[in-house]
Amino acid sequence: MISLYRPGTSLLHRMPAGPKLVVVAGLATAISLLPANPLLLAAVLVAVAGCYLLAGTGIAEAGRQLWRLRWVLLVVSLSQVFFLPVLAVAANVIRVGAVVLVANLITLTTRTDRLIDALERALRPLRKLGVNSDRVALMLSMTITTIPVIAGFAARIREAQRARGVTVSPFAAVVPLLVMALKHADDLADALVARGAD
Amino acid sequence: MSDHVIGFEHVSVRFARHTALRDVSVRLEQRRIAVIGSNGSGKSTFARTLNGLIVASEGEIRVHGIDPAREPKQVRQRVGFIFSNPDTQIIMPTVAEDVAFSLRRRGLPRAEIRDRVTAALNDFGLAAEADSPVHELSSGQKQLLALCAVLIGEPGLVVADEPTAYLDAANSRRIAGFLLDRMPQQLVLITHDLRLAARCDIALRFEGGRLSDQGEPGPVIARYEEDQEQP
């Protein structure tokens, strides 16, 4: 599983995950509340570009992020262009793009495992409400381990069906995948118990 | 001296639809114990009663002095379990994390866990893979990792349920060599590979949930093969 994280040593990389989340959430909220003023929106674009420079990932990374967002932005513009004036549509599209880009700064500059650690720490005070932060962290790690295993099941089912030359009915793939996956869950549970995780 | 003794007295295991073990009584002190028998004979059930994954419906079990039904946590510290499919056994996303997982309830300082994990990975030739995602390992490496993660917990008994079933010949030799010759712990090896069973100190044979034969591996295996050849 390739994380969206980009290694680096920038100020944003060095910032602890918790405070970084707070700062970015504040920025995103501020952007989404801005009025549809062309000058302000231009300033937002410059500020986002500045953030990407600060994160050391460069403007190219911001471009890649925008490219990934192309369908989202297209759907937003198409759904609005019949209802709203062009300036408003442009403002809304810019706001959506900018907010997403700013939020992704967290992902780009924080390792996945650091974010999971931060989350575990944030959940610790909830122990009294029955939230077991240890167990949450365990489930997150186990899921990362399990995704390639289940993807392997899907590949095997695809190959088997191709080998038999059957025209694959829509459900022919999903049901065996679920059966294999849930059997795997039972084996995994045995292993968890055997390894003393209960 | 109950330190390395496995004792079963009139043990039966019943599930909703069938009886998996019937009235098994045995006392085992050997280091290497092979368990053979056809599919569905009760071998795996026997293995799983040793660490309390399955609890006996009747009878008494003692594993190194521990009753698995009463003290499941203690018995799981004492008994390491190797499954045939390493994919089901590996819990954490990277090699070093998975080995460290075995030590997480021991209350050890972080630095000591790190040192012990590094040493164990060196032992198993996995040091270069320490930070690799486990799905990038070969099946042989995955089973080595499973073994490494079990042994770092310093169990007194290792139960291996067909540990070479998913491996090619070279990796089977490697894993079997470790379990049978290098490792000091007591071993219960459930296997269809009769050559491995032959290298143990005693063989048990299960049929239809009963312990149908036991003794020196050579004769037990010979009688088993004879029965298999008859229609």
Added chain:
Amino acid sequence: MERFETRDVARIVVFAAIMAVLGLPGAVTLFGGAVPITLQSMGAMLAGAVLGPWRGATSIIVFLVLTFAGLPLLSGGRGGAGVFVGPSAGYLAGWVLGAFVVGVIVRFRGRPPVWWRTALGCLVGGMAVVYAIGVPVQAAVTHLPLGKTVLSALVFVPGDLLKVVFATIVTMALWRAYPRAFELK
């Protein structure tokens, strides 16, 4: 909040992984990939129907937290904190409550699934609840008035109805093939 046993932890984990695999390009396709629809919203319905409300919703949360933490698990390889402030953020949150409601209806009082309750559950939990959270959030994020956002969201209704039908058929087929999967304790 229910306490989860080890077996539940494993099934929650596996369902979160299934959600991820449903988003991989070409991993699981309907009609050989001729219909380009994401199966992940169907995954949310299945999670509730198979695992019940608490476990089902938890597995969706696990999946979403990993997405937030930077794994590109949403279909099309999307992921990261950005998607949680984007126009589809509400639909993602809707999957959590949706899986819960699907679980409550399909597994009403811990009963096994029957086809009509499964279809009803997927329709109410997997669609109505998801839209009820998704559409207002989309309106707020894109600054488009709510009424007009509702109109634009109608585009997705036929595809989602199809997923309700699929999820129902798959759930009932799984119930016949592997009833053990549906055990709640």
